[in-house]
Amino acid sequence: MVITPESRLGSQRLLLSLLFLVLWEAGSGQVHYSVPEEVKHGTFVGRIAQDLGLELAELVPRLFRVASKGRGDLLEVNLQNGILFVNSRIDREELCGRSAECSIHLEVVVERPLQVFHVEVEVTDINDNPPVFRVKEQRVLVYESRLPDSLFPLEGASDEDVGSNSVLTYKLSSSEYFTLAVKTNSDGNTQIGLVLRKSLDREETPEHALLLTATDGGKPELTGALQVLVTVLDVNDNAPSFPQSEYEVRIFENSDNGTVVIRLNASDADEGSNQEIFYSFNSLVPPVVIDQFSMDSNTGELTIRKTLDFEKVNSYKFRIDATDRGHPPMVGHCTVLVKVLDVNDNVPQISVTSLSLPVREDAPLGTAIALLSVSDRDAGSNGQVSCSLMPHRPFRLVSTFKNYYSLVLDSALDRESVSDYKLVVTARDGGSPSLSATASLSVEVADVNDNAPTFAQPEYTVFVKENNPPGCHIFTVWARDVDAQENARVSYSLVERRVGERALSSYVSVHAESGKVYALQPLDHEELELLQFQVSARDAGVPPLGSNVTLQVFVLDQNDNAPALLPSWAGGGGGRESEVVVSRSVDAGHVVAKVRAVDADSGYNAWLSYELQPAAGAERSPFRVGLYTGEISTTRALDEADAPRQRLLVLVKDHGEPALAATATVLLSLADGGQVPKSSLRASSGAAVAETALVDVNVYLIVAICAVSSLLVLTLLLYTALRCSAPPSEGACGPGKRVLLCSSAVGSWSYSQQRRQRVCSGEGPPKADLMAFSPSLPPCPVASDIGERQDLSDDHCGKVSEISCYVSSLF
Structure with missing residues (x-):
């Protein structure tokens, strides 16, 4: 068997342990203390050194120490006096939970010799924990169709204290619908619940808020509370309803298609699918409404489908249904009245109902000429039409009735000034902006015979060579009549008088239509130097009007007599x-x-x-x-x-x-x-x-004639210049008839020596017995500027050549 160092070390440790156990058992003792939880630091627990039989002086030398299993810091010994005191906060519930007994086990060790003592410190409970519900709010779902006396369990509270401190009693806040039921089972557990006292109505009160209070048995009592929210669940027992039974909407007729007319908002006191609503036209709504408007079934928006026209339909009235999605579905109704507001989109119309034309120029003031009517399909101010007339004269508009006007004569007419009037009638409505229409009228003025024929001048001077052939055209008179048609048809005739022993008509005649004047027989300058007569011009009006013109026919001498x-x-x-x-x-x-x-x-x-x-x-x-x-x-x-x-x-x-x-x-x-x-x-x-x-x-006579001739030429030139540069004034001679004196190239004067003429030239007395030779002057005009003419080149008349003229006032 081989002994390793590791095995030798383990054996030593085992021996030491056995020795310690023997010594502990030999010196062990038991001391019991009690201390309440949650006391302050330094609270006296007991005289541990004295109770263990140890001297205070040997505590330090023998290495006195206290050890606690896991909680060594809660209690401590003062080595100076041997007192055990509380070192830190002691929480019984933290140490022992809900255990009925709770103690702190201490081991007191001293050495030299080694002694071990066991000390038990009991921690007593105080009521420092209130009853606590697991959640702060508890929801209870109850169908509104539940019958009274129905029970709905609730979860109770818990108290971490023990003994009487943990004995709980419950109390429910006042409610007419619910009461609290408390039941203690055989195992000591308490069950609580809500009991329905009367039927619920979710639409009336969809939620009930209750307060459940738990109270412990400690002194003083501590309480805990739980918010109980009872939600009443819906059943489809309510139909959708609108805030109003009838809605009136106004919208302009020119609103664009798709414009929202109204957004309906029906409500259903139910909830969920029972509260979901869709909208539709009532089955009795006429097709014209459905064709004009569209309804959004989800949003309740009524929009324009086709263009509105106030003039065709100015209001629509129909019913809208709101249907929920419950089982069975329920329906609510409302009536919508859509009034179409007019906009000024129609121009006025002008109609001429009667027209009396032409208008006689002698029509009295106030004569009605035309009847007009105006209309506007718009309404209100948009359909109020006012009329004006251009030009303002000689007619005016008179309002005879609403939108009816008469065109009447306001001032005298004169067809010769204006024979036709172009009138413009303007009809303007009262819209903003206003619209207008115009109608043109042509008013013809009928002529009345209110103007006599007039000649361009009151007297004409005509020169005719003597010995003219019979029937020679010597002049043409022309009178103008500014009237029209028959009133302007002029006929001419001689104003008969005697010329010596003979009638005027034996000398001249005038053509009734053309105004041509003819010499009926040869004229003899030696017999008749001046033939003065009048021609009458008369129109064909009823009654006829006329005027006369004087013709002075000077018979120009021809050399038909020998000396x-x-x-x-x-x-x-x-x-x-x-x-x-x-x-x-x-x-x-x-x-x-x-x-x-x-x-x-x-x-x-x-x-x-x-x-x-x-x-x-x-x-x-x-x-x-x-x-x-x-x-x-x-x-x-x-x-x-x-x-x-x-x-x-x-x-x-x-x-x-x-x-x-x-x-x-x-x-x-x-x-x-x-x-x-x-x-x-x-x-x-x-x-x-x-x-x-x-x-x-x-000799003197010839010299005088030459001097007078020169003076006459100078005087006439000066007179003509003065007449052109200044208005005529009456001099010593005064106004008189203009006589044209002409001479031929050989100096033959229209007056013989035997005819005495008074010639006025500028200032001074008249001259008499004038004889002058032919000056070099322009030829004499043979026709006036306005159409009167002397035709001396007629086939039956001799030609007057190179005639020079002077115009002078003869008296």
């Missing part, structure tokens, strides 16, 4: 041949005779010139004739060589085109001074004096 020798153109007898006795002693320039002739024409046609025609085979005559005076005078002194009888042929010629002429033969008898008869001498002397005076007068 005529006066019967006594010389000192002696008449005829185309005259004899004069001339003394041979007369000096050069002596007037021996005078040829006198006249021309029935006028102007240039009557302006005569005298020429001495040379005799065939005769020597140069000692006599000459004045070109314009007709005076025959000597060119030199007479001598014996001159023939005793001189035959002079004088050609008298006018200035017309072609020129007409006449001849006069003058027989001159040359006599010696003593042979000249006294009568001849006297006549010759008187003639010479007269001739000398006449020559002087003629």
Whole structure:
């Protein structure tokens, strides 16, 4: 057998243990103490050294110590006085739980010699723990259909204390539905429960809150509480219900599809599936509602399916069902009234119900012309329509009834100013924004005969060459009538009067429709220089209206008359041949005779010139004739060589085109001074004096005519310039008729020398006895600007060429 070191060490330990056990048994003792739990630190427990028979002085030398099995820190010994005291908190329930006995076992060891003592310290219970329920809140589920006296067990409380400190009593808070039942079994356990006193109604009280109180038997008493919540379980004994039996909803007609009209929220006093509700239209709801709206069965949302139209349907009333999912299901009902609100989505409509056209221009004020009606399918202010009229005159709108208007005449009409009115009637509603519509009316104004025919000017001046062919068109009158149709159809006629011994109608005529004026016979300037008459223009209205115009027809002279020798153109007898006795002693320039002739024409046609025609085979005559005076005078002194009888042929010629002429033969008898008869001498002397005076007068007359002509031209030019630059004023002459004075290229004037005219030129007195030569001026107009014309180029009339004119006021 081999002995190892390890085996030797184990044997030694075993021997020591056996020795310790022997010594312990030899010196063991038992000491018992009691201390309440939860006492303070330092609380006196007992005099352990004295009770074990140990001297205080030997405690330290013998290594006195106390050991506790697992709880060595709860109690401690003061080695100075040998007292056992509480060192830390002692909790009986922590040490022993719910055991009826609870002690702390101490081992007291001293050495030299070794002694072991056993000390038991009993920990007594105090009521430091209240009754405790395992949970703070206990729920009890009870169907509302349970009958009274039904029992519902509850879990009781526990108390960690022991003895009387753990004896519990229970108490339930006051309740009309529940009471507390407590029962102690044979094994000492207590059972508690709730007893139903009367039937429950979950819809009335779905939950009952009760307070269960447990009280222990300690002094003082401690309590614990438990919140008991009794939940009443539902049975399907309630139908869904709505907060209101009828709902009224207002929604605009222009709301979009899908817009939520109303969200219904029915409630069911039940719970669970008994409370789950789905919504639907009632079976009696008409199809138009189902077609217009849709119902969400889960959410109760009523939405628009199709576009609303207030003008078609302005309200919907229907029933909605709310059904729960219980067994059997129960149904609740409500009525929904959807009122569609109008928006201004319809323009006004204008209708002309009556129209009386055309309107006479003499219609009295207030005459009704048209009846109009306006309408708007909208409602309220959106359907309130007001009308306006453009232009504002001469018509206006008068409201006769709601939405009915009359178009009446507000001011006088004048068809000649406006014959047709374009009216625009505007109808505007009261919406926001407002909508409007327009209607156009064309009002025609009917004519009445309220305007007489009018001529462009009150008087026309017409120039006609004499010797015109019969039926010659000399002028066209035209009158304007601003009326219409028959009222504007003008007919013309002469205003009959006497011209000398003859009727006017024997000279001229006028075409009733065209207004053309015709000369019925050749006119003779020498017989009739001016033909003045009136033409009447009359319309075809009822009654007819008319006006007159004056025509001044000047007969222009033509060279149709040859010069005529006066019967006594010389000192002696008449005829185309005259004899004069001339003394041979007369000096050069002596007037021996005078040829006198006249021309029935006028102007240039009557302006005569005298020429001495040379005799065939005769020597140069000692006599000459004045070109314009007709005076025959000597060119030199007479001598014996001159023939005793001189035959002079004088050609008298006018200035017309072609020129007409006449001849006069003058027989001159040359006599010696003593042979000249006294009568001849006297006549010759008187003639010479007269001739000398006449020559002087003629010279002065020609000079005066030239001066006056120049002055007239300057005056007329100045007058025309003043009239164009300033308004006319009445001068010394005053207003008068305008007379057109014209001359041909050769200077033939429309007035003869025998017709005296008063010509006013600017300031100053009138002039008389005017004779002028043709100036270089523009041609005379033959037609006015407004259509009146003088047709002098007619096939039956002679052509007046190169006519120059001046306009002047003649008095």
